[in-house]
Amino acid sequence: MPDTSKRIVDTRVIVETPEGVDFQFRLAGPGERAHAWFIDLVIKAGAVAVFWIVALLLGLTAGTAGLSTMAGVGTVFLFLVNWFYGTVFEYLMHGQTPGKKSLGLRVVRTNGTPVDIVSSTGRNFLRTADMLPFGYTAGLISMLMTRRLQRLGDLFFDTMVVDEKRGFSGRVGGLTTHVEVLSRSECSGRFQLPERTLGVIERLFEPERIISDARREEIARPLSEIIQKRLGWQPPGPDPRNPHAFFHGQGKRHADFLLRVLKTFSVDSFQEAAESVPGSRRAKGRQARQSGPGSPIGKVAATFAQDKSL
Numbered sequence: 001m002p003d004t005s006k007r008i009v010d011t012r013v014i015v016e017t018p019e020g021v022d023f024q025f026r027l028a029g030p031g032e033r034a035h036a037w038f039i040d041l042v043i044k045a046g047a048v049a050v051f052w053i054v055a056l057l058l059g060l061t062a063g064t065a066g067l068s069t070m071a072g073v074g075t076v077f078l079f080l081v082n083w084f085y086g087t088v089f090e091y092l093m094h095g096q097t098p099g100k101k102s103l104g105l106r107v108v109r110t111n112g113t114p115v116d117i118v119s120s121t122g123r124n125f126l127r128t129a130d131m132l133p134f135g136y137t138a139g140l141i142s143m144l145m146t147r148r149l150q151r152l153g154d155l156f157f158d159t160m161v162v163d164e165k166r167g168f169s170g171r172v173g174g175l176t177t178h179v180e181v182l183s184r185s186e187c188s189g190r191f192q193l194p195e196r197t198l199g200v201i202e203r204l205f206e207p208e209r210i211i212s213d214a215r216r217e218e219i220a221r222p223l224s225e226i227i228q229k230r231l232g233w234q235p236p237g238p239d240p241r242n243p244h245a246f247f248h249g250q251g252k253r254h255a256d257f258l259l260r261v262l263k264t265f266s267v268d269s270f271q272e273a274a275e276s277v278p279g280s281r282r283a284k285g286r287q288a289r290q291s292g293p294g295s296p297i298g299k300v301a302a303t304f305a306q307d308k309s310l
Contacts, residue, residue, distance in 0.1 A: 039099030104165035123153035189232030
């Protein structure tokens with residue numbers, strides 16, 4: 001029988017798609033979720049306070065009747081904010097509220113797909129049950145007893161909260177060794193991708209994953225097209241001097257593009273790019289590492305390193 005005396009506490013969960021691609025998510029713990037909830041609470045309180053002040057000032061101009069009317073309007077606004085704040089933002093911001101977004105958290109389905117309006121509404125309405133008997137006691141107990149750290153609303157509507165913040169760990173060694181990075185001049189859109197997307201790409205190219213190149217290209221195509229649109233990247237046309245190379249690579253162009261994306265937005269590539277910018281702090285640090293302390297360049301780099309104003 002397996003030894004159950006010691007259990008490994010892990011906040012990661014792996015979701016496998018029918019195509020055999022594993023999505024690994026890091027679950028958000030009670031502390032992170034409480035922090036996001038508090039940020040949202042402050043925003044809601046501020047919005048309600050501003051609305052009530054404006055409503056009462058407008059009501060005063062119309063006398064007692066106007067004041068009563070505006071007080072009723074303010075009460076309705078308080079009800080709507082209290083019950084529909086989470087639903088509206090999670091629907092419009094694809095699983096995030098302002099509080100969750102500030103901490104890099106997102107609500108998704110347990111199969112890794114985006115949360116829909118029904119699930120978002122249900123999980124937010126059941127927040128009342130999670131708060132029983134006081135201070136989110138029921139929700140905290142539910143999170144501690146479930147593998148995906150789900151409160152009651154998450155359990156009933158098949159959702160979970162994941163942490164999408166970038167981990168400063170780089171990528172699997174050797175996966176993008178001879179791959180060319182995307183330059184900023186090639187992309188007219190937003191030059192940024194979340195760690196979750198990079199993790200999906202990385203798992204598509206794991207060496208131990210047995211999958212044909214044709215099948216990998218088929219899986220890579222939808223994600224590649226979405227990322228190309230987000231980045232504003234246009235695939236180059238054939239080189240008149242060597243058109244054969246262009247047509248030869250069409251069978252794996254989406255997979256090759258995803259590898260370029262992975263190389264470009266990995267932590268290590270950001271560090272290399274920063275070090276390649278003349279005059280940057282990282283560039284000066286690299287000069288200090290590559291130059292001996294007795295050389296002229298090394299002495300200048302050491303002087304720069306001692307100047308904390310740089």
